[in-house]
Amino acid sequence: MPRQCNICQTARAIIRRPKTGQRICKECFFYVFETEIHHTIVDNRLFKPGDRIGIGASGGKDSTVLAYVMKTLNERYNYGLELFLLSVDEGISGYRDDSLETVKRNQQQYDLPLKIVSYEQLYGWSMDSIVETVGRKNNCTFCGVFRRQALDRGALMLDLDHIVTGHNADDIAETILMNILRGDIPRLSRCTEIATMGDGYIGRSKPFKYAYEKEIVMYAYLKRLDYFSTECTYSPNAYRGYARQFLKDLEAVRPSAIIDIIYSGEAMKVAENVKLPTMTSCERCGYISSNSICKACVLLEGLERGVPKMGIAKASSKQIEQDAPEVARRGKAVEPVHFEKLREKALNIRKQRMLNAATSSCSKDTALCECTGDSCQ
Numbered sequence: 001m002p003r004q005c006n007i008c009q010t011a012r013a014i015i016r017r018p019k020t021g022q023r024i025c026k027e028c029f030f031y032v033f034e035t036e037i038h039h040t041i042v043d044n045r046l047f048k049p050g051d052r053i054g055i056g057a058s059g060g061k062d063s064t065v066l067a068y069v070m071k072t073l074n075e076r077y078n079y080g081l082e083l084f085l086l087s088v089d090e091g092i093s094g095y096r097d098d099s100l101e102t103v104k105r106n107q108q109q110y111d112l113p114l115k116i117v118s119y120e121q122l123y124g125w126s127m128d129s130i131v132e133t134v135g136r137k138n139n140c141t142f143c144g145v146f147r148r149q150a151l152d153r154g155a156l157m158l159d160l161d162h163i164v165t166g167h168n169a170d171d172i173a174e175t176i177l178m179n180i181l182r183g184d185i186p187r188l189s190r191c192t193e194i195a196t197m198g199d200g201y202i203g204r205s206k207p208f209k210y211a212y213e214k215e216i217v218m219y220a221y222l223k224r225l226d227y228f229s230t231e232c233t234y235s236p237n238a239y240r241g242y243a244r245q246f247l248k249d250l251e252a253v254r255p256s257a258i259i260d261i262i263y264s265g266e267a268m269k270v271a272e273n274v275k276l277p278t279m280t281s282c283e284r285c286g287y288i289s290s291n292s293i294c295k296a297c298v299l300l301e302g303l304e305r306g307v308p309k310m311g312i313a314k315a316s317s318k319q320i321e322q323d324a325p326e327v328a329r330r331g332k333a334v335e336p337v338h339f340e341k342l343r344e345k346a347l348n349i350r351k352q353r354m355l356n357a358a359t360s361s362c363s364k365d366t367a368l369c370e371c372t373g374d375s376c377q
């Protein structure tokens with residue numbers, strides 16, 4: 001006899017929930033998955049009504065499900081958010097060009113505005129040309145550092161308040177393991193945060209922090225969402241690969257391992273004698289940095305001068321420079337627009353937006369409202 005759904009007790013159970021082991025029907029799975037994300041958003045006060053939110057959209061399963069769920073919840077609970085798709089074109093032929101086609105279809109399907117910023121346009125280097133110069137070994141460092149800034153640059157262009165990314169519970173547990181294995185305590189102390197202030201102006205958060213990758217895939221499959229599922233053509237981050245495999249092995253014997261690692265990471269306290277970096281602004285581009293010159297500027301300079309090891313190798317930049325052959329500047333890089341300029345422009349637009357909002361009273365029926373004013377009593 002077919003099993004009944006553990007939740008509604010009427011429909012036939014068609015799946016076993018990876019997170020809890022419950023046997024449930026399709027509709028109950030959609031409902032519990034979406035409701036858990038809603039609680040993550042509300043309990044952690046990720047957004048305010050009226051916020052302009054950029055969904056980091058790569059066309060992959062996580063960000064496609066994120067875009068779909070954010071739109072659904074925004075409408076269902078009347079969050080009052082303005083949603084945008086924000087994509088970074090890293091310039092990886094045969095990979096990102098195809099996945100961006102998926103994002104363009106998602107834009108139509110979900111009826112959301114889309115902005116694409118590219119490495120080529122921002123930095124003068126695509127990942128294809130970086131890999132040609134540095135080889136496959138360290139290219140992920142360039143990609144990760146440039147993407148983070150590119151998303152912030154795109155967010156300032158769109159006057160966004162906040163960026164959400166599709167990082168899921170598996171990604172976060174992997175990162176905790178990796179930081180433990182590397183002894184990277186500053187990163188370990190930051191990587192479990194669900195929301196950060198990024199460059200001090202645009203918030204960032206991970207609404208899927210507690211969502212299992214398997215459930216995201218299941219959701220995408222059962223909802224028949226249109227997503228792109230090819231791995232990056234350049235070498236995947238090898239060290240993360242080990243952490244991922246280890247986590248998968250743990251999950252197979254104990255599914256709660258993913259959440260348990262996240263809880264452990266959250267509960268770890270950094271000893272007082274550990275020196276954490278203090279943040280300042282990059283002297284060249286104004287981006288938030290723990291050094292006087294940010295990592296992106298150091299990497300770009302290395303590319304420009306034909307010393308791509310700059311910013312990657314353990315040796316000091318001085319040593320690398322001394323050892324490097326005298327190579328003429330390639331003159332390829334564009335000087336990225338200074339962050340101060342971008343912020344100033346965005347700040348003026350934001351001020352005007354807040355003024356407009358202050359003159360219209362709260363509609364009270366949003367799940368995110370924190371009003372205490374008369375209009376909302």
Ligand SMILES: Nc1ncnc2c1ncn2[C@@H]1O[C@H](COP(=O)(O)OP(=O)(O)OP(=O)(O)O)[C@@H](O)[C@H]1O
Nearest residue numbers: 056057058060061062063064086087088165166167
């Ligand atoms: N090119 C990009 N443009 C915009 N956002 C991106 C891009 N690449 C990654 N992101 C954001 O960062 C998140 C994590 O990226 P990661 O590279 O780990 O991919 P992933 O786990 O395969 O996610 P996805 O399935 O969404 O591609 C993505 O879910 C997305 O929100």
